[in-house]
Amino acid sequence: MDDIFVLNNISLDLDGNKILKELKFSITKNDFLGILGPSGSGKTTLLKLMIGLYPPTSGELFYKGKSFSDALPQIRKEVGFASQKYSFYSDLTLKENLTYFGRLYNLKKELLTERIDQVLTLVELTPHKDKKVMHISGGMQRRLDIACAMIHDPEVLFLDEPFTGLDPQLREHILLLIKKIWSQGKTIVLSSHFINEMEGQCKKVCILKEGSLLTYGTPIDIRKNNTTLYELTLQTSPGKYPAIASYLADKGLNITKYALKENKLVLYLPKEGVPYNYLRNVLIGLPEINEFLLNIKIDTISFEEIFEELVNKK
Amino acid sequence: MITLFTILEKNGRQLLRSKISSLIIVLGPLLIIFFAGLALSGAALKEVKLSLYSPNEPDLQDLLLEKFEKKGMIVTVASDLAQCKELVKEGATNICVEIAKKESTLIQYDPRFGNQLLFYVDYSKVRLVWIVINSIKTIINEQNLEISTHLLTKITENFQSVSKEITTKRALLDTAIEKGEFVERNFEDVSASLEAARDFSISLQNAQLPHLQILISNQLLSLNSLNATLSPALPPEGKIILANYYQTTSVALTELNSKLGGIILANNQFTTLLNRAEPTQTRTIQLQLQENVNELKKLRQSLDKIHNQLAGTENIKLEEILTPIPILINPISEEQFVPTSSTPGSYLEYLLPALLVLIILFIAPVLSSTLVMKERKSSASFRNKIAPVSPFTFLFSTYFTALILISFQTFILLLISHFAFNINIIQNLPLITLVLIIIISLYTIVGMIIAHLFNTEETALLGTMSFSILLLVLSEFILPIEAAPLFIGKLVGLNPFVITETILRKILVFNLPFASVLTGIVLLLVYLILSVGLLLVVTRFSNKELN
Numbered sequence: 001m002d003d004i005f006v007l008n009n010i011s012l013d014l015d016g017n018k019i020l021k022e023l024k025f026s027i028t029k030n031d032f033l034g035i036l037g038p039s040g041s042g043k044t045t046l047l048k049l050m051i052g053l054y055p056p057t058s059g060e061l062f063y064k065g066k067s068f069s070d071a072l073p074q075i076r077k078e079v080g081f082a083s084q085k086y087s088f089y090s091d092l093t094l095k096e097n098l099t100y101f102g103r104l105y106n107l108k109k110e111l112l113t114e115r116i117d118q119v120l121t122l123v124e125l126t127p128h129k130d131k132k133v134m135h136i137s138g139g140m141q142r143r144l145d146i147a148c149a150m151i152h153d154p155e156v157l158f159l160d161e162p163f164t165g166l167d168p169q170l171r172e173h174i175l176l177l178i179k180k181i182w183s184q185g186k187t188i189v190l191s192s193h194f195i196n197e198m199e200g201q202c203k204k205v206c207i208l209k210e211g212s213l214l215t216y217g218t219p220i221d222i223r224k225n226n227t228t229l230y231e232l233t234l235q236t237s238p239g240k241y242p243a244i245a246s247y248l249a250d251k252g253l254n255i256t257k258y259a260l261k262e263n264k265l266v267l268y269l270p271k272e273g274v275p276y277n278y279l280r281n282v283l284i285g286l287p288e289i290n291e292f293l294l295n296i297k298i299d300t301i302s303f304e305e306i307f308e309e310l311v312n313k314k
Numbered sequence: 315m316i317t318l319f320t321i322l323e324k325n326g327r328q329l330l331r332s333k334i335s336s337l338i339i340v341l342g343p344l345l346i347i348f349f350a351g352l353a354l355s356g357a358a359l360k361e362v363k364l365s366l367y368s369p370n371e372p373d374l375q376d377l378l379l380e381k382f383e384k385k386g387m388i389v390t391v392a393s394d395l396a397q398c399k400e401l402v403k404e405g406a407t408n409i410c411v412e413i414a415k416k417e418s419t420l421i422q423y424d425p426r427f428g429n430q431l432l433f434y435v436d437y438s439k440v441r442l443v444w445i446v447i448n449s450i451k452t453i454i455n456e457q458n459l460e461i462s463t464h465l466l467t468k469i470t471e472n473f474q475s476v477s478k479e480i481t482t483k484r485a486l487l488d489t490a491i492e493k494g495e496f497v498e499r500n501f502e503d504v505s506a507s508l509e510a511a512r513d514f515s516i517s518l519q520n521a522q523l524p525h526l527q528i529l530i531s532n533q534l535l536s537l538n539s540l541n542a543t544l545s546p547a548l549p550p551e552g553k554i555i556l557a558n559y560y561q562t563t564s565v566a567l568t569e570l571n572s573k574l575g576g577i578i579l580a581n582n583q584f585t586t587l588l589n590r591a592e593p594t595q596t597r598t599i600q601l602q603l604q605e606n607v608n609e610l611k612k613l614r615q616s617l618d619k620i621h622n623q624l625a626g627t628e629n630i631k632l633e634e635i636l637t638p639i640p641i642l643i644n645p646i647s648e649e650q651f652v653p654t655s656s657t658p659g660s661y662l663e664y665l666l667p668a669l670l671v672l673i674i675l676f677i678a679p680v681l682s683s684t685l686v687m688k689e690r691k692s693s694a695s696f697r698n699k700i701a702p703v704s705p706f707t708f709l710f711s712t713y714f715t716a717l718i719l720i721s722f723q724t725f726i727l728l729l730i731s732h733f734a735f736n737i738n739i740i741q742n743l744p745l746i747t748l749v750l751i752i753i754i755s756l757y758t759i760v761g762m763i764i765a766h767l768f769n770t771e772e773t774a775l776l777g778t779m780s781f782s783i784l785l786l787v788l789s790e791f792i793l794p795i796e797a798a799p800l801f802i803g804k805l806v807g808l809n810p811f812v813i814t815e816t817i818l819r820k821i822l823v824f825n826l827p828f829a830s831v832l833t834g835i836v837l838l839l840v841y842l843i844l845s846v847g848l849l850l851v852v853t854r855f856s857n858k859e860l861n
Contacts, residue, residue, distance in 0.1 A: 087697040104317060
């Protein structure tokens, strides 16, 4: 295995408070790790610890097989970090910012010029390179921040809440950008509270709560291991959803609970049952109460709900 | 090193990006030196405002009014003392001057001796008050000098009159002495003649004239006898011849005898007279004559002495009598420029050391703390922190940025002072540069320490301003430290502002050598080392907090 980071029972105490508690997981080369957790769970602290801003109180942390203290200068050179708050000089131009940060990483002039062109192209900001940062939009600033983190061509890119403050369209844009970077062979470590977006993108996910690791693995494994319900979503016309839920329950459908989401009815059904049977019962029942089916889908419950369940349960 | 230059370049770009910031960096020192130059360009105190109240002395009031106004002062004549004081309270005037009465025995010579001036001042404006008082004192002293000169002129005139009288009468004394000396000389001749006469008289007496007279009488008798004997024996012709001879001879002898008798008598009388004029008596007279002449000479010497002393008053300058210990305010150094009424100039040279230190004291900590705080609060600080760059590089870059900017400003100040105000900077440029770099470094680092101690730009600014003001207050720049408790005085001696100002004054104003400022420089270096140590400690804690 090409382990980049290995965390072995890492704990961190700050001002007498246990911020991280015995975390144990690893990040391999070209991983796309999503670190999820509610606010205050220690996501950002964990990322900062991994780039050496906090020394762990206990446990071991390895970078490419080297002990953390030995590898720290290497980590600083090989890791890029885009923090939740933008980290650049707003009174300088995009190019000046990239030049400055590139020089901090001792990039030679020719290489720096090349890298500036590359990252500007990557984040699609080349036309704006001579504008002062304060004069570009929030989405552009997020992309510039990622560009700054990428200027020295790091192997690992840490992204701390990269979607915060962005509208869905921009989030999509940034996500595509991250995927593009990942596709270049980089290792991505990303913290976020946009749970559903994580599920589709991350190779691995770890969920934190109050500094403790709740679960770690691929989204599929997590979904598999932590789901007890199916989620049957249907859209009908005229869409008298409470009446539908009540009728189907009376007809013997074992509905644990139901919810209305985005003009759709979501029925939660025990995982012990057979999905086909659940679908058949619904398809038979709907015409009986004069409901015309528009859309139907059955799946295990969403990743977000698994997350909430995990966070609230433990 | 490349990283350091990168950060410096970035700092420069950020600071100079704004046109106003750039202008401030260049125009700031220009404005300061311009206004300082204007403010300090004149030797005289302009537009001193004073209220004047004189209940009884309109003449003196008019006189002073004229002199005050001639000096460019603005005078308001108050109708009463209360109004005079009120004008000072309101700030309309700087000082209230009352012309009051006073007792004096010299009024007989000049009625102005019966006046005195009372100043009423607002001591909350202590510096201005002393400047104004000194300015007014100058005028009053001129007036005092005039009155005293008048009085002394009279006195010296009297002296000169006496001197003249002595000069005149001295001739009479000279004549008397000359006559005395003449008599003395003649008396000596007379005395010698008397002595000779006495000798002559004695020799006459020794000549036994009475015996000679007897001999002549005997000879006459012998002649008679001879005539009687011879005559009968002689022929008639012989008788006749003998008788003639006898007659002639006896008559001659008789007459001789008679004359001898007269001589003897005269000699006796002369001897009697000579005996009266005893030598001791003539000696006594002679001594008395000498004593008289000597006394006259002594009298003349005394008169000469008095005359010389009185004559000396002719060359006495009355100003010297009036101000026997004159106070002249002169520069300590000959090279210094001395503004006078005839050659008005600038006091900037004297104040340039304090001005330089003051500018550095306020700008360096504020600039460095602003730079640090800007960096700390900048969104980019996180990216700087995770970059493979030592935190010391960032500290150095902040320090060098401030050092370069403030040095540039200081350079402009020195340049203008040198060329526009003729203050010699070049002569001691290396030493001045050394001292300036030390103090800019010291205050820059202090500003950086303060910035690391506080969490907001506002509090950091307050901190740096408080620091600068504290150093300013603990100096002689605002209040006289001599009036402060002893321990404050000792603190002032350790105040880097005071130390630096003293060093620069010694170099810039007095051209003193390096040795004279060595102690101060060493002390500043100690402060600098301590502040660097403190900065490192503070930075360490500050960085921990910021993670």
